[in-house]
Amino acid sequence: xKYFLFFIFFVNQFFAQxxxxxxxxxxxxxxxxxxxxxxxxxxxxxxxxxxxxxxPKALHxxxxxxxxxxxxxxxxWSLMYLLNSFNNLxxxxxxxxxxxxxxxxxxxxxxILYFEKPHEKSFERTYGWNWLLKLQLExxxxxxxxxxxxxxxxxxxxxxxxxxxxxxxxxxxxPIRVGTHxxxxxxxTNAWDYAVFSNNVVFQNVIKENALRMYGTDENCPFTWExxxxxxxxxxxxxxxxxxxxxxxxxxxxWLEKFAPHLCKKNFEWETAKVSDRTDGHLVHLDGLNxxxxxxxxxxxxxxxxxxxxxxxxxxxxxxxxxxxxxDGNYEGEHWLASFALRAFGVKN
Numbered sequence: 001x002k003y004f005l006f007f008i009f010f011v012n013q014f015f016a017q018x019x020x021x022x023x024x025x026x027x028x029x030x031x032x033x034x035x036x037x038x039x040x041x042x043x044x045x046x047x048x049x050x051x052x053x054x055x056p057k058a059l060h061x062x063x064x065x066x067x068x069x070x071x072x073x074x075x076x077w078s079l080m081y082l083l084n085s086f087n088n089l090x091x092x093x094x095x096x097x098x099x100x101x102x103x104x105x106x107x108x109x110x111x112i113l114y115f116e117k118p119h120e121k122s123f124e125r126t127y128g129w130n131w132l133l134k135l136q137l138e139x140x141x142x143x144x145x146x147x148x149x150x151x152x153x154x155x156x157x158x159x160x161x162x163x164x165x166x167x168x169x170x171x172x173x174x175p176i177r178v179g180t181h182x183x184x185x186x187x188x189t190n191a192w193d194y195a196v197f198s199n200n201v202v203f204q205n206v207i208k209e210n211a212l213r214m215y216g217t218d219e220n221c222p223f224t225w226e227x228x229x230x231x232x233x234x235x236x237x238x239x240x241x242x243x244x245x246x247x248x249x250x251x252x253x254x255w256l257e258k259f260a261p262h263l264c265k266k267n268f269e270w271e272t273a274k275v276s277d278r279t280d281g282h283l284v285h286l287d288g289l290n291x292x293x294x295x296x297x298x299x300x301x302x303x304x305x306x307x308x309x310x311x312x313x314x315x316x317x318x319x320x321x322x323x324x325x326x327x328d329g330n331y332e333g334e335h336w337l338a339s340f341a342l343r344a345f346g347v348k349n
Contacts, residue, residue: 019345025090026327028082030338031075032091034066035098040331042068046119059114062107067335070128070181074339076102077135081342084142096146103150108157115160125168126187129161134190137197158194165191166206175214177239179231179289184214185238186292192245208246215239219258227273232288232340236260237296244299253304266310272321281332287322291340294318298347319344 041056041064056064063072079095089095114120124132136158139151175184188207195203221236240260244252257264270293273286297315300308319341326337 018349019085021086021088021090024082024086027338027342028079028089028091028095030326030334031066031078032095032098034331034335035072035075035079035102037065040067044068044123046123048117048119061110062102062104063111065102067331069124070131071336071339073128073135074131074336077131077138078339078342080135080138080142080147081346083144084138096144099150100146103153105153108153112157112160115157115164121164125164125182126184126191127181129165130187130190132161133158133194137190137194140197162191162195162200162203166203169206169210172210172214177235179226179228179233179235180285183233183235183238185211185235185242186233188242189238189245192242211242211246215243216255220261221259223260223262223270227286227289230282230285231273232285232292234289234292234296237293241296241299244303249304253307263311268311268314270314270318272318275322275325278325278330278333284325284330284333284337287325287333287337288340290318290322291337291344295344295347298344302347315348319348 038055038057043056043059045052045059047053060069060072063069063076066072066075076099079099082089083092083095115123132154136151136154139147139154142148142151172184176182177184188211192204192207194200195207218239221239223236226234226236236259240256240263243255243259247255262268273289275283275286278284278287294315297308297311297318301312301315322337323341325333326341
């Protein structure tokens with residue numbers, strides 16, 4: 001009963017105002033808990049021989065916690081985002097210590113060695129790549145004194161992944177439109193943000209050219225096909241999120257009218273995705289889908305408030321529906337959903 005009352009208080013307060021320090025402290029406990037928790041762990045490793053068998057921490061000394069590599073990366077981003085947002089965050093020194101330990105120069109060099117294996121060129125492509133560039137951006141934007149050395153440590157891996165993007169995108173003849181890790185549109189969103197922030201014109205051009213090639217003529221996205229059973233990204237909304245970034249207003253709004261005509265009508269309605277079993281690591285993905293829809297809807301509202309203000313009710317409903325799963329005590333969701341909630345909340349405000 002005590003836990004339930006705290007949960008109700010947390011949810012109500014979360015939406016009654018901007019994210020409070022108390023709420024931020026609670027969300028921070030989730031990545032703190034798993035950042036250096038090696039097991040359970042899901043390795044996405046291609047074994048060439050017996051000699052490549054090793055523990056998660058030996059293979060990925062920077063990003064071995066939080067169940068898998070990409071969840072560890074966005075767990076690091078979550079903590080850095082919260083430190084940047086709250087000067088007096090609880091456990092601040094512990095968080096900094098964990099970040100400094102994991103993101104050491106030596107650990108990142110070991111991560112690079114893994115990526116440089118010829119048979120691991122596609123490792124975490126493009127989902128994990130995309131989150132790593134978001135972490136790099138958060139570190140470089142930070143005013144925290146400790147962040148600069150960490151951003152410099154991470155930068156060689158970031159540069160390697162940018163090279164991988166530039167090499168890979170022209171080869172991808174057809175976009176991947178699923179609602180899971182390999183979704184192409186989502187895999188270019190954080191990448192674009194970092195390309196703009198770092199003034200990497202070559203990288204921007206590659207992303208834009210390939211986004212236009214793959215998505216420029218798309219029409220009538222089948223919103224009713226969402227969700228698939230284990231989606232945690234919205235294929236329709238992630239494509240919108242990407243095209244909103246790479247197109248000017250003059251180009252984007254006509255494209256959106258063709259791509260999502262129902263979304264552009266003020267009577268648009270969209271039911272939240274329901275989760276039947278949050279102890280199932282795949283079924284709980286649908287909470288992520290609700291957050292994905294929310295952060296892209298909020299982005300539309302923020303850039304075009306007069307045109308899309310009617311979408312706020314839908315975005316809020318999606319965010320509110322899945323927020324409880326962030327604090328429900330199930331590791332299947334806890335190890336990653338805080339990052340998704342914070343991403344949505346960050347766009348919302």
